[in-house]
Amino acid sequence: MDNRINQSVRIANVFQLAVITLLSFATIALPAARAADLTAAEQCDREAGSEFDLERNRSFPSVDTEDIRIGIALSACREAYNQNGNARVQFQLARVLDRAGQKIQSRRILEEAAHNGHALARVNYGALLAEAGEAEMAFNLYQQAAAAGNILAAYNLGVAYRDGVGTVADGTLAIRWFERASLAGDDVAAFNLAVMLDEGTAVPEDNLGAAKFYGLAARRGNVDAMVNLGLMFESGEGVRRNPAAAQDLFRQAADRGDPLGQQKLDPIATGSVLHAAMVAKMDRRK
Known part of the structure; x- marks a missing residue:
């Protein structure tokens, strides 16, 4: 109906890197004695885990973007990365670098994490590609991330099919992906x-x-x-x-x-x- 609020979601807004950290919980510092026993990768997990990352270390609570302690997180994630950290460490380092305003380095490492199969990194890197006008490549990354169960990828596919961005518009598929994301807990979907x-x-x-x-x-x-x-x-x-x-x-x-x-x-x-x-x-x- 034309007399209701119509929340028209633009791809450019949906596909921003900041979107991935909506509704995360504040970080909770561990006692000093325990923190000293953590590896660099675990410290990185503790300081930079995202709520929307199904692959995050659930021994620690997720951290909202605004609550990332940049100095501590950057030191831990850099060390873990230099120790040949896995795709999750790569993603978390990219997340901290973005928070610190180091966009070029963040993008490079985010691409690395995406290529190494990290689902949420694929969503974020797809966001950057979409902003650069490479909608089809972004769409492919969302498909890969959605296949891994990522809720934001499912939402983005709903928007892409609805608006025909990176793919042919298809209302039935848009409904299917919005429903999948909504049943997984996404209120905007x-x-x-x-x-x-x-x-x-x-x-x-x-x-x-x-x-x-x-x-x-x-x-x-x-x-x-x-x-x-x-x-x-x-x-x-x-x-x-x-x-x-x-x-x-x-x-x-x-x-x-x-x-x-x-x-x-x-x-x-x-x-x-x-x-x-x-x-x-x-x-x-x-």
Whole structure:
């Protein structure tokens, strides 16, 4: 439908290196005595493991990009790399170098990790290739990473098939990959899938299916999905009309600072004015 928020996700935004570290947990320092017993590779794992890396050392919590302790992480990962570290060490060193602003070195080592089969490195290196206009090569890397179970690769394939970037546009395959990513826990994939079903974008319109995936994304905290599902409850399209449920969803979105959610709680505002004023929201991954 044309009166809902349409989160149009651009490939250039989706395929940024920073996207891979969304929703990671803060690093937890180990006691000094134990830290002294760690190998360089283990120290690198401790300081630079990504939440989205299925191959990371799960003896340690993942580390958000903003929480990487650059000095410690760079020293440990460089040492591990120089000791012929594996593809995971290569990826983690590239991640730390990127955080430190050393983009050229980061890209070189990221390419090395991707060529050595590290799935998340393939996603990130594909991102850089896509930014450089090499969409087909990026698409191939996403396919390889998705085959290894990487959730972000699945999401990127959904976007690629939806928008026909690096491949022929195919709504059915876009739905399939968005669904795979959403069922693996990705709220943005669930939202984008819902939008496709809601608006009949390259697939038949399915309001009931749209409500299902808006609900899934909303339960995971996706504000845009809260608003869109609220609008469905408000109008009774795809679900039984439920003004109270709609207001509850608008309130949840408003509490998270969403302007449309806040305006929908204003009894003076009208839906047509709100929708006319609402600009398309971009992918908020970081």
